[in-house]
Amino acid sequence: MSAIDFWLGRHRDTAAGLPGADLPWLVRLREDAIDRFADEGWPTTRRENWRHTSLAFMAQQALAVREAVAPETVVAALRARYQAARGAAQDAAQQGAKSAPQSAPGSAPELAPELAHNDGHWVVFVDGHFAPALSAIGGLPGGVRIGSLADALAQTPEKVEAAFGQAGDGEAPAALNAALAADGAWIRLARGSMVEAPIHLVFIAATAADQHLRNLVVADAGAQATIVEHYPAGAAGSTLTTAVTRVLAAQDSHVTHLKLQQEAPEAIHLATIEAEQARGAVFTSHSLSFGARLARNDIRTRLAGEGAEALLNGLYHADGRRHVDHHTRIDHARPQGTSREFYRGLLDGSARGVFTGRILVAQDAQRTDAMQRCDNLLLSRLAEADARPELEIYADDVKCAHGATVGQLDEDALFYLRSRGVDAVHARQLLTYAFAAEVLERIAHAPLRALGRAALLERLPEGARLEELL
Amino acid sequence: MLKINNLHAAIDGKDILKGLDLEVADGEVHAIMGPNGSGKSTLAQVLAGRETFTVTDGSVDWDGADLLALPAEERARAGLFLAFQYPVEIPGVSNAYFLKAAVNAVRRHRGLPEYDAMDFLSRVKAEMKAVGMKEEFLYRSVNEGFSGGEKKRNEVLQMALLEPRLAVLDETDSGLDIDALKIVAEGVNRLRSPERSMIVITHYQRLLDYIVPDKVHVLSQGRIVRSGGRELALELEEHGYGWIDAAQGGKAGGASVGARP
Ligand SMILES: Nc1ncnc2c1ncn2[C@@H]1O[C@H](COP(=O)(O)OP(=O)(O)OP(=O)(O)O)[C@@H](O)[C@H]1O
Ligand SMILES: [Mg+2]
Numbered sequence: 097m098s099a100i101d102f103w104l105g106r107h108r109d110t111a112a113g114l115p116g117a118d119l120p121w122l123v124r125l126r127e128d129a130i131d132r133f134a135d136e137g138w139p140t141t142r143r144e145n146w147r148h149t150s151l152a153f154m155a156q157q158a159l160a161v162r163e164a165v166a167p168e169t170v171v172a173a174l175r176a177r178y179q180a181a182r183g184a185a186q187d188a189a190q191q192g193a194k195s196a197p198q199s200a201p202g203s204a205p206e207l208a209p210e211l212a213h214n215d216g217h218w219v220v221f222v223d224g225h226f227a228p229a230l231s232a233i234g235g236l237p238g239g240v241r242i243g244s245l246a247d248a249l250a251q252t253p254e255k256v257e258a259a260f261g262q263a264g265d266g267e268a269p270a271a272l273n274a275a276l277a278a279d280g281a282w283i284r285l286a287r288g289s290m291v292e293a294p295i296h297l298v299f300i301a302a303t304a305a306d307q308h309l310r311n312l313v314v315a316d317a318g319a320q321a322t323i324v325e326h327y328p329a330g331a332a333g334s335t336l337t338t339a340v341t342r343v344l345a346a347q348d349s350h351v352t353h354l355k356l357q358q359e360a361p362e363a364i365h366l367a368t369i370e371a372e373q374a375r376g377a378v379f380t381s382h383s384l385s386f387g388a389r390l391a392r393n394d395i396r397t398r399l400a401g402e403g404a405e406a407l408l409n410g411l412y413h414a415d416g417r418r419h420v421d422h423h424t425r426i427d428h429a430r431p432q433g434t435s436r437e438f439y440r441g442l443l444d445g446s447a448r449g450v451f452t453g454r455i456l457v458a459q460d461a462q463r464t465d466a467m468q469r470c471d472n473l474l475l476s477r478l479a480e481a482d483a484r485p486e487l488e489i490y491a492d493d494v495k496c497a498h499g500a501t502v503g504q505l506d507e508d509a510l511f512y513l514r515s516r517g518v519d520a521v522h523a524r525q526l527l528t529y530a531f532a533a534e535v536l537e538r539i540a541h542a543p544l545r546a547l548g549r550a551a552l553l554e555r556l557p558e559g560a561r562l563e564e565l566l
Numbered sequence: 567m568l569k570i571n572n573l574h575a576a577i578d579g580k581d582i583l584k585g586l587d588l589e590v591a592d593g594e595v596h597a598i599m600g601p602n603g604s605g606k607s608t609l610a611q612v613l614a615g616r617e618t619f620t621v622t623d624g625s626v627d628w629d630g631a632d633l634l635a636l637p638a639e640e641r642a643r644a645g646l647f648l649a650f651q652y653p654v655e656i657p658g659v660s661n662a663y664f665l666k667a668a669v670n671a672v673r674r675h676r677g678l679p680e681y682d683a684m685d686f687l688s689r690v691k692a693e694m695k696a697v698g699m700k701e702e703f704l705y706r707s708v709n710e711g712f713s714g715g716e717k718k719r720n721e722v723l724q725m726a727l728l729e730p731r732l733a734v735l736d737e738t739d740s741g742l743d744i745d746a747l748k749i750v751a752e753g754v755n756r757l758r759s760p761e762r763s764m765i766v767i768t769h770y771q772r773l774l775d776y777i778v779p780d781k782v783h784v785l786s787q788g789r790i791v792r793s794g795g796r797e798l799a800l801e802l803e804e805h806g807y808g809w810i811d812a813a814q815g816g817k818a819g820g821a822s823v824g825a826r827p
Pocket of ligand 2 (some may be wrong): 607608
C-alpha cells in the first residue's frame with residue numbers, strides 16, 4: 097500500500113540509515129518534509145495546481161515489481177542508442193556540409209564540437225542509489241565535480257546544504273522526496289568552467305518498487321554544461337519515481353537540462369525541476385515525456401537576476417489511458433528577463449495531457465519579455481488536452497504573449513499529401529511527426545536532438561518506416 | 567480518355583455540380599473557364615478524390631476504370647495530378663522530403679525503382695531550374711511562407727516530377743507575374759504528349775496564348791454550358807459571362823458561340 101501511513105513508516109524506518117543522517121540540518125529538514133507530506137497527503141483535484149491531475153488513487157495503489165530488469169542491460173541499450181543518435185547526427189552534418197554550396201569540393205567537412213567529442217559522462221543510479229560500476233565519468237576540467245549526493249554529503253556537507261532546498265519547496269510529492277531521497281547526482285561547476293560533453297544521469301528502477309532521487313546542480317559564474325536526465329523503462333509493475341532536480345545558475349552561467357522520460361507503462365513518475373537564475377544566467381529546460389502511466393513534471397525557474405534568459409521547451413506523448421501533466425512556472429523577479437516557453441502534446445487513445453503555464457512578472461521586473469505557447473494534437477476522438485496559461489503581471493513595461501491550442505491533424509494537409517500518392521497512414525504519421533519535431537528542433541545539441549527524435553519515432557506507430565525516409 | 571457523365575456533387579447538402587458532362591481525349595488540352603463559384607475547383611477536387619464532396623449522381627470513366635471508386639492516393643499513383651488553386655502549407659515537413667515521398671510512392675506503383683537520395687536530388691534540382699525555383703526551397707517546409715507565385719511554381723515542379731497522365735491545373739496562372747506565367751506555361755507545354763491529357767482551369771485567356779488548348783468550356787452553375795475552340799476564350803474575355811447566361815435562358819444548350827446578342 098502507498099497510503100500516507102506507509103510513507104510515514106518508511107521514513108521512520110529508514111531515516112537513521114540515510115546518507116547525511118549525522119547532519120542536524122538534514123535530519124530536521126527530512127522530518128519537516130515528512131510532516132508536511134503527512135499534513136497535505138496526495139494531492140487531489142481540489143488542490144490548487146492539481147486541477148486536472150489527482151493522485152488520490154495513490155492511497156490505495158499497491159506498489160510492486162512484477163518483473164525486474166538487469167540494470168547493466170538497460171544502461172548498455174541506452175548508451176548504444178545514444179551512440180547511434182550521435183552517428184546519425186554526424187552523418188547529417190556531413191551530408192549537410194557536402195550539399196552546402198559553399199563547401200569546397202573535396203574538403204573534409206568540419207564537425208561541430210558537440211559531434212567530435214566522446215559520448216559524454218554517464219552517472220548511473222539503480223533503485224535510487226549511485227552505481228559506480230555502471231557509471232563512466234570522463235576527464236573533467238579543474239573545479240568540476242560530478243558524483244553522487246551521498247558522497248557529497250559525506251565530503252562537503254556545507255556546500256550541499258546551500259543547494260539542497262527546503263522542506264516547504266514544491267508540491268507534496270517534492271516533500272516526500274525530500275524526506276526519503278537517499279541519493280542523486282551532485283554536480284558542481286567551478287567559475288568559468290565548461291563541460292563540453294553532456295552529463296548523462298541515468299535512473300533505473302531495476303528491482304525496487306519505488307525510487308527517490310534528488311539531483312543538485314551548482315553552476316558558478318560563467319560555467320557551462322548540458323545535463324541529461326534519462327528515465328528509461330525499468331522494472332515492469334506499479335512503480336513510483338519521485339525526483340527533484342535543483343539548478344542554481346550563477347551569473348552568466350549557461351545550464352541546459354534535458355529530461356527524457358521513457359518509464360515503463362505502469363510507472364508513476366512525479367518530478368520537479370527547479371532553477372534559480374542569477375544575473376545574465378541562461379537556463380534551458382527540454383522536457384520530453386513519453387513514458388509512464390502517470391507523469392507529472394513541475395518545472396519552475398526564477399529569473400532572480402537582471403537580464404536572465406529562460407527557455408522551457410517540451411514535448412509529451414501519451415496513448416492508452418495514460419496521463420501526462422506539465423505544470424510550469426516562470427518567475428520574472430528582476431528587470432529585462434527573457435523567457436520563451438514552447439510545449440507540444442500528442443494525445444492518442446483515451447490519454448489526457450495537461451499543461452499549465454504560469455508566468456509571474458514582479459513589479460520590479462520591468463522590460464520583461466515573455467512568450468508562451470502550448471499546442472496539442474488529438475490523434476483520437478477520446479483523447480483530451482487541457483492547456484492553460486496563467487499570467488500574473490505586476491510590472492507595466494512588459495511584453496507578454498501567450499497562446500494555447502487543441503486541434504486535430506489538418507484535413508487539407510492530409511488530402512494534399514494523399515493527392516500526391518502518399519497513403520493515408522503515412523500521411524498521418526508524417527504530419528504527426530512534423531508537429532512534434534518542431535519542439536525537437538530547439539534542442540541545440542545535435543546528438544541529443546537525434547536521441548529525442550529516435551525516442552519520438554519509437555512512440556509513433558510505424559515510426560521506423562518514417563525514419564527511413566527522413 | 568476521360569469521360570465525365572452527368573456528374574452531380576454536393577457539399578453539406580448543397581448541390582454544386584449539377585449534371586456535368588465532359589470528355590477529354592488522350593493528348594488533348596482542355597481549358598475550363600467560368601464565373602467565381604461556378605464549381606470549377608469542385609470539379610477539380612472531385613476528380614482528385616476529395617471526400618468532403620459527395621458525388622450524388624453520374625460517373626467518371628478514366629481509360630475504362632471507375633475513377634470515383636479509387637481513393638485519392640491511388641488516383642495519384644495511377645497518374646492523376648491536381649495543381650491546387652490554393653496549395654496547402656505543411657509546417658515541419660521539408661519540401662525535399664515531401665517531393666521524395668510523393669515521387670517514390672508513384673514510382674513504386676508504376677513498378678519503377680525508387681530513387682535513392684542522390685538520384686533524387688539531381689533529378690529534382692534539374693526540374694527546379696526549369697521552373698525557376700532556387701534550391702533553398704527544397705529545405706523549406708512545404709509551401710510555408712512561399713509567396714503566391716512560389717506556391718504555384720512548386721505545384722508545377724511536382725507535376726513535372728510526378729509525370730501524370732492526366733493533369734488538372736486549377737488556376738495555376740492566378741497570381742503569377744508575366745515571366746512566371748511563361749515559365750509555368752513552358753512547364754506545362756514540356757509535358758504535353760500524345761498520351762497525356764490536361765484540364766486547365768483559368769480566368770484569363772492570356773494563359774491560353776501560351777498553353778494553346780484544343781477545346782474551351784464554360785462552366786456555369788455546376789454545368790458545362792458552352793464548349794468551343796480557342797475563340798470562345800476571346801469572346802469571354804471581351805464580353806464576360808453575362809451573355810452566356812442570357813443565351814442559356816433563350817436557347818437552352820444549343821446556342822453556338824456566334825449566337826450571342
Ligand atoms: N467546403 C465548402 N462548403 C460550402 N460550400 C462550398 C465549399 N466548397 C465550395 N463551396 C461552394 O461551392 C461553390 C463552388 O465553389 P468552387 O470553389 O468550385 O468555385 P470555383 O468555380 O472554383 O470559383 P473560383 O473561380 O472563385 O475559384 C461555391 O458557391 C462555394 O461557395
Ligand atoms: Mg476555384
